[in-house]
Amino acid sequence: MPSDRSARLSRRTVLAVALAATLGLTASACSSGASSAGGGGDSFTYWSMWKQNEPQAKVLQAAIDTFTKDTGIKVRVQWKGRQVVQQLAPTLNTANVPADLVDSADRFAYAQLQATGQALDLTPVLDQEIPGETGSTVGSVVPASYRDLNTDKGALWQIPYEVLTTQVWYDGKALPDVAAKPPATWEEFTALLADRKKERGDGPLALDADIADYSAYWTYYAVLRALGPGAFGKAATDPTGKGFEAPEFVAALKRVQDLVKASDFTRGYDGSKWPAVQQKWAQGKSDFLLLGTFAPSETAEFASPGFSYRSFPVPAVNTDGGKQAQDISLIGFSIPKKAKNTTAASKFIAYFFAKQQLAGISTEAKNITPRADIPAPAELADAQKALAAGTPVKTLDGVKETAAEWYTKVFQPLNTSFITGKLSAESLAGKLKSGTADYWKNAS
16 A cells, blocks of 8 residues: 555655646746636636536546646636537626636537637647647647637637547447448448448438438538548638539539438427437437437447447448548637636647546446547447548538537528428529628628
């Protein structure tokens, strides 16, 4: 026992020295941003998007506990839930911002912090050394391809610690041939669907179409694969709406229309109430589910015994556009510009990005981290490989950040009608054109 205590004290000493060195480097190297914008080196307040009983909260709480033991810095954490930045928003332009550190999904952090000019530039935090990892900095373990997606006009408004992406999920135990050779092209994919439909006597694609976001994945990926990153977002923000009626855009929509007309979606998908269809998918009632990397956690309790979560990217179409693009959403840390204790908050960010701390997001919370040296949980291993091989792009080309109201008021209702067979590809394109033009006319 004495030797254990000694080891813990020694570790604390090493970390304290590393943190002190980090502070010295940061203070001398930076003249603006997170490292020098605020004082308060002995405590800070952290508002989190997680509830206390969620796995991510438990991982963060464990890191907070050791951070306080190692540094003496106290953390006043409040587990606010998903509306955390919305709760914080009314205070951001006051002298009494109650949180020094906040975490949230990227789209909410952008809308409430960056777009309103209330996000602190976290670029200086990238230079902070990670305690206990000689030579590692925050910037060296968080890939630039992720950081760039959360950088606006040169300012880094969020540093991500969790990465989500969209994949086609299936049971590797039930479909070993797919696991051995997943479809790489749209033609291979549709041929596979035809074979599975013939064997099942029902469409092999699972979808709860009442969740507009889930239906949107199909349309967005058809456009992404055919026209490349940014095409969907460009059409969404075109005040004329004409982009939706471009022949190549309509051709992309027709790939989804073909799935609907071929009855590739399982019976009842168009009238389902989430999560009915995806639960049945986990029980083997259909084969493929297009969903984010939260799919295993959403369905695990309903899965058949021995269900083996495997996934592959949405296959490429004949063109090269977007073939390697992989959509991502990010969850991470932001610091309000008028927070009082930014120095202590930025030190915690560096501390949490240590492999020892961040690995819990994979092992306990069952999600993917930005660090390439932290393996994803087994059920997300295919998704991590797809991220490593592809070019990260913002989910839905970031329209949830830049055109959120257009997305919910114009796109989602029309797209749900399209996915459920009530609109043709041409009709959808025409209605998106007129609806988008009307929306931006009234919005300006």
